[in-house]
Amino acid sequence: MTTNNDNKAGAPGWLSAFRAHAAEHSTRWIAAVIGLVLAALVLPPVWYLVQGSLVETTVTGAAGDFTFAHYRKLAEGERLAASLVNSVIFALGSAVVALLFGGVLAWVVERTNAPFKILAYLTTIISLGTPYVLYVTAWLFLLGKVGPVNDIYRAITGSNGVLINVHSMSGMVLIEGMLWSPLVFLLLSATLRTSNPEFEEAARMSGASVWDTIRRITVRLALPAVMALVLLVFIRAFEGFEVPALVGLPGRVNVVTTDIFLALKDTVPPDAGRASAFSVVLLGVVAVLLAFYNRISRSAERFHTVTGKGFRARPFDLGRGRWIAGGVIVVNFLFVLVLPNMVLLWASILPFFQAFRWKAVATFTLENYRAVLNSPFYLELVWNTLLLAAASATVVMVLTLFVGWLAARRKPGGWALDQLATMPLIFPGIVLGTAVMQIYLALPIPIYGTLWIILIAYVIRYLPYGMRYSYSGMLQIHRELEEAAGMSGAGNLVILRRIVLPLLAPAVASGWLFIFLLASRVLSLPILLAGPNSQTIAVAMYDMWTNGQGTELAAMGLLWTAIMTAIASAFYFLSRRSGAGVYGN
């Protein structure tokens, strides 16, 4: 941000000369200014991570002598290997669970005549607005020791044990998989919707049965897209933090992201070198996986033959089977939406969490809601969270509006800016948090522990998402619309303001809302960066859970979810209209 100001502030003496020059070469100036801002945001984290992992950690945070000790310790200790293996198992399992739930649902909703389709969309919209922390705690309530699942098991078998120990790898996989299934549903149903139905119709005309068509045409055509999705969920779970922290840590199931967190938060003094070394390893793995992902998803796009004729695939008639398919939708609706929210509602009206019993009804109380609504602290949390989300979404969309334009129109510097803006994709949230923390501890700018540092981290994190919206939005604008304005006598800035901006508005708006939703629920960044006065809802929820204030958390979470669901609905309808894709998260 600072470079931005430095660059814009000009001495009045040469200001007019600057203006004349800027008008003549406006694209170059835009590219140069945006490029400086992006470079200042994106490049230091990489540099500081690599440097931090290669110098001795000092008490003051200043750089010590060069050393390979952090890596050597990582390699010698069994922690790295064990954590990496855990991360891989966790990510792979989650991807499979998410694909199973989301994939079957997408096919049923998009390609069959099953009833209750509206429930699938409802589930997706509300889960877009639910903070992961809240979602995870709901599942912990459900599957926990005194939760209804184990409670019923005990009632049936009469034993004192548990059916599921939720604080285990299988618990983590199940919850993370559930967490991602709405995204798989969203992306896969888009793929199924835009694929050319003529491929399937040709198979049917050639005499293939419904089953043969699905097996030999539909699945084969969707395979690259499905593989890309599996990899995407794998990457996201690999770098995920919420589930490993809330579910895995109490059961001592550590993955790479929680190891980084522990090195910084549970060690005194914080072992920044160890965290950096861990981060560089994670960064490398994610970068390689993302490269793979890009290759796979490119080949997936080749099958996207959009005919432009506006055909929609005729849904398969499942006959009586449609009620089974409808059952799949209802079960998904129950598992992903109703059960977690029911248990939250139950918890929120109890003074402390108890199993589902009639006698608990006697203790029903609105005290939790009263506490949440009356507390100025919660009000501040809401304000902080919304402010950060809105500010980061605005900054990102303004930056990517220019970058998307420069890149899509192949202006000088456009390619490089595109690369810069897309680069943060390789940062897992916890890694980016570590890096940003170190930078601003080392720099003499007093923003550590304030909202500013969180804002900077959010902007870096969500730049690629903004790019995705701006860039694909730009590609849908015929370039002759701009050329016509140029021939009419308009300069670049006028073209941007009067032609590009109004036409890009729907894409920018849905990008803004998407980032707003992501930023309002993210935990991994603010948990490392937030100070006492710059807490966000997600961090507070995490603290409440670890402090055992579960019932108050449930009350606050439900109220928050209601607000966010309204915003998520707006996003959903906007993005269906503008048709932009999402990376997922």
Place this chain on the structure above:
Amino acid sequence: MLVVDGLTKLYANATDAIAGGIRDATFTLEAGTFFTLLGPSGCGKTTTLRCIAGLELPDAGVVRLCERVLFDKAGGIAVPMNRRDIGMVFQSYAIWPHMTVFENVAFPLQVSKDVRYDTADVGARVQKALDTVDLGGYGNRPATRLSGGEQQRVALARAIVREPQLLLLDEPLSNLDAHLREEMRIELKRLQRQTGITTVYVTHDQSEALSMSDRIAVIEKGRIVQMDTPEAIYYRPRTAFVAGFVGVTNMVAGTADSPARAGATVAVRLSSGERVLCQAVDDLPAGGGISVSIRPENVRLERRGAGSDAAGGGQSLLHGRVDQASFQGQSRRYDVQVGGWRLMVLADPMTRFAPGDEVTLRLDAANTIALPTNGAAGT
């Protein structure tokens, strides 16, 4: 007056081979000329237009409009497109969907830097432009509620509202259906006459080019191969490519008996043995390969033995047998077997020859064009 001199803009493909563009385009247009760049897709005609517009930066050359240098590679001058004051109609029309018809047409006046227009002036000029294209009452119509033909007219109004000295049209009729295209062709020509604006028109449709232009430049693979009036392009093509691309023609191989100067009548021996009198458009060396171009409508058919079988001055006679006959409405098409080759003939629809009829074909030397086979006749 538009002067284009040595304009070159080449595109390289992935392996650095030349993949398209224009080389050394040179022409001068008097004020008020309707000039057409004609050629197949990918020949470089649109590149030429975009270089004049300032949408592309040429590799070399000079572009001058009424003594104002717009581009000069050697002199280091490149006026940006928004300062060139040129009207342009795009292939997609590029009507901004978020504005009304009025706002679309008023845009060039509103963003003008060199001349300031006040609100009343803008209103009057937009009204005049809309009236010119017969869209007088359309000002408040949203741009999204226009038919293809109306969009085209709005694009035209927007291009002429500043009364520029040059109008560029990039295949403006290609998005219209056949019927509307015919109508707009006449409309465009009327408009150009009325405003007297110098116009450069790009098309791959030879009938559009012939019917609208004062002058046509035929472009083949990035080079202007012939530049002339429509009649000259049609009747005096200078290469086999021009003869084949503009209109329909019969190409017959042969050799010249003697060298010939441009414009002279020369006897050509066809590969099947017949001799025909041809007109040489360029100098022809003796013994070189010749392609003879015979337009189907320039052949007169007579029943063998019915008329006088004597050739008049400057005429040649060939004998053949009708192979196929088909009625086409405005004309009747005959495919005639002459020696070892077939000749397409378009004749009056009232003629009645049947397949198998023996016929005499009468050719005028003036309309039988001898071209060097290698097509190396430069411009």
